[in-house]
Amino acid sequence: MKPVFRFTGICVALVLATYSMFVAAGSDDDAPFRGDGTTRNAADSIYFGRHLADFPMNAEQDTGLRILPPTRTELFAGQRFDLRIESQIPAKEAPRLISLKVNDKSFTEEFNRRISQQGEGPESGTPSSKMLFGASARNLSFDQPGQYVVEATVLIDGVERRIKNAYSVAPAPNPRAPDAAKKLVFFLGDGVGLPMWTAARIVGKGVSEGRVTDTLAMEKMSAHGISRTTAFDSLITDSAPGMASLVSGMKMSNNSLQVSVDNTPENPLDNPRIETIFEYMKRVHGWKIGVVTDSFLVDATPASLQSHNRSRRNYLNISQQMIGYYDDQTALKKTGNLSLAELAKPLDVLMGGGAAHWMSEKNPALRSFYQYSGGGRKDVDLLVDVAPAKGYQVVRSLEEMNKASDDQKILGVFTGEFRRSSSGLGPDNLPGTLDRLVARGSATIRGRAADDPALGMNIAPPQGTDCGETILKCFQNVPMKAEMVNKAITVLERLSDKEQRADGGWMLLVEQSQSDKLAHILEYDRSIYEVIELDNAIGSTVKRLNNDKKALMVVTSDHAQPQTIIGVALTGALESAAGKCFSTTEGHYPITLGTQADTDRPCALQDAIGTFNDATFTTYEDKNNDGFPDDPSPSIKLIIEDGGRPTYSTTYLTNFQPMKPSASRKAEDGKTLELPALPNAQRQPEGLLMTGNMPTRNVKGGINKTGGPVEIAPHAGDDVIVGAHGAGANYFSGYYENTSVSIRLVQALGAQSLAKKDANKRGSLAGW
Numbered sequence: 001m002k003p004v005f006r007f008t009g010i011c012v013a014l015v016l017a018t019y020s021m022f023v024a025a026g027s028d029d030d031a032p033f034r035g036d037g038t039t040r041n042a043a044d045s046i047y048f049g050r051h052l053a054d055f056p057m058n059a060e061q062d063t064g065l066r067i068l069p070p071t072r073t074e075l076f077a078g079q080r081f082d083l084r085i086e087s088q089i090p091a092k093e094a095p096r097l098i099s100l101k102v103n104d105k106s107f108t109e110e111f112n113r114r115i116s117q118q119g120e121g122p123e124s125g126t127p128s129s130k131m132l133f134g135a136s137a138r139n140l141s142f143d144q145p146g147q148y149v150v151e152a153t154v155l156i157d158g159v160e161r162r163i164k165n166a167y168s169v170a171p172a173p174n175p176r177a178p179d180a181a182k183k184l185v186f187f188l189g190d191g192v193g194l195p196m197w198t199a200a201r202i203v204g205k206g207v208s209e210g211r212v213t214d215t216l217a218m219e220k221m222s223a224h225g226i227s228r229t230t231a232f233d234s235l236i237t238d239s240a241p242g243m244a245s246l247v248s249g250m251k252m253s254n255n256s257l258q259v260s261v262d263n264t265p266e267n268p269l270d271n272p273r274i275e276t277i278f279e280y281m282k283r284v285h286g287w288k289i290g291v292v293t294d295s296f297l298v299d300a301t302p303a304s305l306q307s308h309n310r311s312r313r314n315y316l317n318i319s320q321q322m323i324g325y326y327d328d329q330t331a332l333k334k335t336g337n338l339s340l341a342e343l344a345k346p347l348d349v350l351m352g353g354g355a356a357h358w359m360s361e362k363n364p365a366l367r368s369f370y371q372y373s374g375g376g377r378k379d380v381d382l383l384v385d386v387a388p389a390k391g392y393q394v395v396r397s398l399e400e401m402n403k404a405s406d407d408q409k410i411l412g413v414f415t416g417e418f419r420r421s422s423s424g425l426g427p428d429n430l431p432g433t434l435d436r437l438v439a440r441g442s443a444t445i446r447g448r449a450a451d452d453p454a455l456g457m458n459i460a461p462p463q464g465t466d467c468g469e470t471i472l473k474c475f476q477n478v479p480m481k482a483e484m485v486n487k488a489i490t491v492l493e494r495l496s497d498k499e500q501r502a503d504g505g506w507m508l509l510v511e512q513s514q515s516d517k518l519a520h521i522l523e524y525d526r527s528i529y530e531v532i533e534l535d536n537a538i539g540s541t542v543k544r545l546n547n548d549k550k551a552l553m554v555v556t557s558d559h560a561q562p563q564t565i566i567g568v569a570l571t572g573a574l575e576s577a578a579g580k581c582f583s584t585t586e587g588h589y590p591i592t593l594g595t596q597a598d599t600d601r602p603c604a605l606q607d608a609i610g611t612f613n614d615a616t617f618t619t620y621e622d623k624n625n626d627g628f629p630d631d632p633s634p635s636i637k638l639i640i641e642d643g644g645r646p647t648y649s650t651t652y653l654t655n656f657q658p659m660k661p662s663a664s665r666k667a668e669d670g671k672t673l674e675l676p677a678l679p680n681a682q683r684q685p686e687g688l689l690m691t692g693n694m695p696t697r698n699v700k701g702g703i704n705k706t707g708g709p710v711e712i713a714p715h716a717g718d719d720v721i722v723g724a725h726g727a728g729a730n731y732f733s734g735y736y737e738n739t740s741v742s743i744r745l746v747q748a749l750g751a752q753s754l755a756k757k758d759a760n761k762r763g764s765l766a767g768w
Contacts, residue, residue: 030233030253032064035264037090037129052088060161063095064088065133067152068260068272070232071165074249074739076746077145077172079280080343080767081250082272083111084125085152086134086263087161095133098153098160103762110768111137122336125270127263134263136272138339144763145171169763173277173749175285175503180750181552181727182505185489185541186247188301189534190239191516191527193560193718195640199524200531202565203629203638207617217539218555221723226735228719229559233261235717239516240300240312242558242715242738247276247304249742257300257318258308268310269317270336273343277745278305278507282345288495288506289347292484295513296354296428297322297413301558305509306344315357316377322347323411325386330379346390348495349488349508351401351412351479354428358382358413368464369396371418371474372427387411397467397477401487406494410487414478415467419456423658424521424712425514431475432514432526432658433533434632439475442626445654446571446633454656481537485510489544505550510537519561520712522661524640525632525654527563536627542725552726552748556741560718562643567611568618569652571633577604578651582689584678591678593689605651605688609639644714647692649679659683662692662711677709724748 031041032052053061058071068084075081087095100108114137120126125136133154142148151164175182189196197218205214231237232251241252253261259271281287291302298318303309307321316331324346326334334341359366361376363384380386383394392411395401401412416427417435425432437443438450439457450472451458457472467474479487485508492506515530538555545551581603583592593602610616619636620629632654639652648661662677677696679685694710722741724732728748732741 030261031263031265032088033090033132033263034266035127035129035132035134037127037131041265058163058165059088060163062089063091063156063161065152065154065156065161065163067150067163067165068136068262069165069167069250069274070260071167073167073251073274074170074737074743075142075167076170076249076743076751077143077763078141078284079172079249080139080141080275082136082138082274082339083140083150083765084134084136084260084262084272085111085154086127087132087154087156088263090129090131091133091156092131093157094130095154095156097133097135098155099151101151102765103149105764107765111135114138114768118339122267122270123339125262125264125267125272132263136262136270138273139343140765140767142167142169142763143766145169146763148762170743170746171751173281173285173746173751175281175505175750177750177752179727180550181748182550183545183548183552184505184507184745184749185485185545185551185553186507186509187534187538187553187555188243188246188509188511189515189531189555189557190295190301190511190513191519191559191561191715192512192531192534192557193563193716193720195563195565196515196527196531196561197721199528199565199638199640200535202618203528203620204532204535204622204627206620216535217542218535218723220542221553221555221725221729223724223729223733225722225724225732226719227556227722227738227741228736229557229738230717236715237559238300238312238715239558240304243301244276244304245738246556246558246741247278247745248274249739250274251737251739255312256310257303257312258306259310261310265310268314269308269340271308271310273308273340275343276305277742277749278509279343279345281505281507281749285503285505286499286501287504288349288492289345289508290349290488290492290506291347291352291509291511292349292481292488293352293511293513294430294481295352295511295517296357296416297350297352298354298357299513301511301513302350302352302509306347308340308344315354316379319357319382322350323382323387323390323392325382325390327380331377348409349491351410351414351484351488353414353416353430355383355413356428358387360384365466369466370413370415370427371461371463371467373463383411383413398479398483399477401479401484404487406490407498408491409495410491412484415474417658418461418463419471419657420462421456421657421659424660425517425658429514429517430478432518432523432530433480433628434526434529435658436475436478436480437529437626437628439472442624442630443628444631445656447631448656452656456657481510481512481533482540485537485541486544489541516561518658519563521658522642522645522648522650522713523655523658524563525637526658528638528640529628529632532628539627545726548726550727552724552728554722554724554732554741554745556722557720560716560720561713562716562718563640564643565638566641567609567615567639568636569609569639571635571637571653573608574605574651574653577608578653578684578686579604580686581605581649589678591689603688609652642713643716644694645690645692646677646694646709646711646713647679647690649684649687649689651684651687653684655683660711662709677711
């Protein structure tokens with residue numbers, strides 16, 4: 001077949017400044033050497049004393065020569081990606097590209113010309129050392145569906161080294177197709193595995209005579225499948241590749257957002273990128289796109305829609321990518337990022353937390369309203385100066401959100417969980433669902449309402465009263481998930497309708513973040529409320545869009561957590577059995593089990609758990625019919641335990657405020673030691689001692705790269721459920737990699753099935 005060329009790339013020489021403002025990519029970077037070609041990546045201890053051939057990877061075994069995107073990345077026709085060829089082990093002489101072939105047709109000249117046009121530096125991802133080969137041709141695509149084989153030959157120290165990648169490319173979306181979805185709400189329950197679906201159903205719906213009294217909205221969806229969550233470089237994914245892979249089709253390394261890890265780990269912005277389905281639909285079909293989250297907006301999951309970065313913690317430049325703002329005097333320079341600006345498409349709707357990543361440190365509202373004690377940007381105030389100039393209306397409360405125009409882009413940044421407990425949520429993340437319900441008078445915690453001092457709400461905020469005269473009032477001003485989703489859909493609908501395009505539509509990501517963050521700190525009851533809030537948002541969205549034949553709703557998770565339901569307990573029995581179950585010497589190890597009164601039986605709490613035939617049905621109630629239990633600790637409550645945890649103590653009763661499970665031991669000089677974390681003395685010290693099984697320090701010479709105590713529960717490597725309802729829902733049944741979700745979305749958005757006669761058709765590399 002005759003190759004098809006599209007000259008859509010950069011065709012001018014670039015004058016590149018030295019890239020200096022970046023944050024290190026993270027302690028688990030995959031590159032064995034840095035771009036200088038001499039410095040070993042000390043964080044990558046698994047390579048030391050080993051050869052690349054010892055690890056399962058599609059790379060030439062002696063030099064690490066490889067092609068990116070990784071082989072078997074699941075692409076669709078027209079989807080942009082950066083084609084990178086690189087070596088990983090420094091040579092003695094400068095390597096040289098001999099040939100690049102796509103389906104046996106040479107593209108060597110085109111590749112070299114593109115690299116010359118882009119120029120050395122960030123635009124091409126050039127290593128500092130000439131002894132490492134590395135070059136990325138930006139924003140290419142395969143022009144049609146079919147099978148593609150990309151083969152590169154590089155001369156390294158006199159030897160021609162070869163590597164070959166294979167890709168199956170699906171048909172492109174076609175929203176003009178009669179059965180195509182033109183509205184997508186993608187729900188992501190962060191860290192929500194099957195046990196949490198079960199827990200949410202038991203707690204939120206109830207059980208009678210062994211049968212559920214009702215099912216979750218997630219369970220009522222018309223199709224279900226199972227997704228595998230493994231990351232490119234780890235069996236246990238973090239949220240960045242866990243979410244990013246779902247909407248781009250590429251496996252990524254932990255901490256990465258829509259990029260592959262390259263051989264220049266010192267620069268997290270020059271990595272080879274891939275276009276997401278959200279970006280593609282906006283670029284090609286003019287769709288409106290948005291995100292709603294209870295996390296901070298630049299966190300891994302919301303950032304996965306259209307941000308491209310090796311380090312998910314480069315929050316300042318990620319926020320700029322989200323609204324499409326590049327300036328050499330800011331964290332995201334225009335110089336060196338022209339191809340990034342061409343790829344990343346700004347969002348039309350953003351709702352979440354994390355004001356410090358958007359506001360100037362000099363803006364007094366950062367403290368008086370958002371309750372930060374420090375932080376803020378040094379370069380620019382995106383909320384005050386940039387976002388409004390780009391057409392966004394900025395809102396910061398439920399009232400302002402409801403009053404905002406439906407005909408204009410919206411950026412909502414709300415108040416976070418700023419109580420001075422050791423929850424780890426902080427002002428970046430919205431208060432948890434249970435705590436917002438308590439603030440609204442819709443729930444209690446162990447019978448205590450919001451005005452109880454133990455809950456820490458009926459007092460003035462610590463930094464000023466602009467968000468409300470009490471913490472209670474501040475929390476009341478934060479919208480619930482269903483309220484945010486309803487507003488987001490309305491805005492996206494109106495903006496899309498104004499375009500009047502036959503192929504127009506919109507896509508919205510809805511993340512339930514605190515289901516993961518609260519599970520990390522072993523706040524099981526609060527995590528269940530998070531899943532129920534997610535399910536309520538799904539239910540209200542299905543009700544709103546159920547009669548729309550062009551609407552599709554999908555729900556899944558980026559990963560699970562190692563939780564499981566172990567039984568039930570009588571709340572009164574837990575309260576009466578709680579006592580001094582262990583003791584330490586001045587807060588240090590060793591820990592002594594038992595009490596002076598009964599040294600042979602460490603804690604009566606252990607006998608208060610009902611399991612097997614003692615696991616009677618729970619007694620949660622929803623008297624106000626808001627879809628949530630009125631109290632997380634009824635007379636008989638569910639007991640969840642974690643398969644991975646730090647050392648902590650528990651009575652299985654709901655904490656009045658979210659609190660971290662453990663605390664690091666401190667040396668006399670106040671520095672944190674790399675020693676096992678002890679149970680948090682402020683959190684249920686009268687409970688059972690749960691011995692931890694998480695790393696406490698780095699083990700030199702092994703594969704453990706932990707930099708200090710792991711004081712939270714980890715992610716799990718479990719598969720997760722995918723649910724779908726509406727147009728194209730049938731594509732989501734089955735068992736597949738998380739990357740296949742992207743292709744199933746493409747199919748639901750009107751891509752025609754690849755006919756057998758076209759399955760082996762070989763197209764060309766476009767975008768030159």
